[in-house]
Amino acid sequence: MKPDAILTGLFVPLVTPFTDDLRLAPDALARLADEALSVGGARGLVALGTTAEAAVLTAEEKRAVVRVCAAACRAHGAPLIVGVGTNDTAAAITSLRELAQSGDVAAALVPAPPYTRPGEAGTLAHFTALAEHGGLPLVVYDIPYRTGQTLSTGTLDALGHLPAVVGVKYATGAIDAAAMELLGSPAPGFAVLGGDDAVISPLLAAGADGGILASANVRTADYAELISLWRRDAAGPARRLGAELARLSAALFAEPNPTVIKGVLHAQGRIPSPAVRLPLLAASADSVRRAAALATDRTHQARQGAAA
Numbered sequence: 180m181k182p183d184a185i186l187t188g189l190f191v192p193l194v195t196p197f198t199d200d201l202r203l204a205p206d207a208l209a210r211l212a213d214e215a216l217s218v219g220g221a222r223g224l225v226a227l228g229t230t231a232e233a234a235v236l237t238a239e240e241k242r243a244v245v246r247v248c249a250a251a252c253r254a255h256g257a258p259l260i261v262g263v264g265t266n267d268t269a270a271a272i273t274s275l276r277e278l279a280q281s282g283d284v285a286a287a288l289v290p291a292p293p294y295t296r297p298g299e300a301g302t303l304a305h306f307t308a309l310a311e312h313g314g315l316p317l318v319v320y321d322i323p324y325r326t327g328q329t330l331s332t333g334t335l336d337a338l339g340h341l342p343a344v345v346g347v348k349y350a351t352g353a354i355d356a357a358a359m360e361l362l363g364s365p366a367p368g369f370a371v372l373g374g375d376d377a378v379i380s381p382l383l384a385a386g387a388d389g390g391i392l393a394s395a396n397v398r399t400a401d402y403a404e405l406i407s408l409w410r411r412d413a414a415g416p417a418r419r420l421g422a423e424l425a426r427l428s429a430a431l432f433a434e435p436n437p438t439v440i441k442g443v444l445h446a447q448g449r450i451p452s453p454a455v456r457l458p459l460l461a462a463s464a465d466s467v468r469r470a471a472a473l474a475t476d477r478t479h480q481a482r483q484g485a486a487a
């Protein structure tokens with residue numbers, strides 16, 4: 180039996196705010212987490228995703244980030260997903276067990292083992308071990324342009340039939356025959372969440388259950404509305420909002436994620452600094468300006484229009 184279906188709607192993979200001298204800024208993170216769930220109407224949060232610069236956080240910082248996000252999720256009765264990305268199966272199991280012990284984590288977001296490229300059988304064996312020994316529901320993160328490992332529809336289907344695997348974050352960069360096959364007959368209790376921001380609207384149109392979208396750090400309410408529109412079959416307004424948000428996503432991803440997003444959040448006064456840790460470099464002022472010009476939520480646009 181799969182755990183209850185929690186994976187519909189918008190999940191925001193929060194950035195990790197830093198100070199100008201690159202220290203963690205937990206108060207700013209707490210504000211972002213609260214806003215995403217209250218004003219933004221997100222279904223849940225993702226801590227320690229790619230967008231969180233998880234690769235450059237210390238173990239202690241990771242625990243702090245999870246604590247802050249878990250507190251917000253508890254306060255709003257929202258599910259928390261936590262990223263666990265490693266190509267070391269045993270280390271992943273240890274991390275999953277630690278997270279499971281806290282009782283605060285609804286699921287872990289786990290990529291196909293990055294860099295090692297173990298092949299599809301190795302990837303399946305990796306997830307089977309995590310499912311059997313990790314003690315947490317798993318969301319498979321299918322993102323071959325980052326991991327170097329492609330997954331066929333057959334492998335995704337096999338993963339979807341593992342009892343602990345509750346969904347996939349689908350970020351293959353394409354909505355093609357494989358995507359349509361996946362969406363056409365997902366395994367029971369297996370949610371498909373979009374993870375390519377620029378094409379989230381067509382993926383939702385084709386039946387995805389929701390999305391884990393870095394762009395939703397900005398204009399959270401509009402991304403939540405986009406998902407809701409498609410789920411209500413309101414194709415006309417969904418198409419228009421989807422096209423508008425695709426322009427925003429293109430601008431936010433003009434430089435490596437999350438550099439532009441942090442620049443925009445800083446320009447909006449929502450985080451204390453646009454700072455990112457090496458090997459990322461802060462986004463150019465030009466990219467931030469272009470994205471910031473598209474970053475105002477529709478409700479704010481309407482209010483500004485009425486006041487003018």
Ligand SMILES: O=C(O)C1=N[C@H](C(=O)O)C[C@H](O)C1
Nearest residue numbers: 192228229230391392393436
């Ligand atoms: O952190 C995430 O989760 C996401 N990361 C992706 C990336 O940086 O490749 C983008 C996606 O929107 C969510």
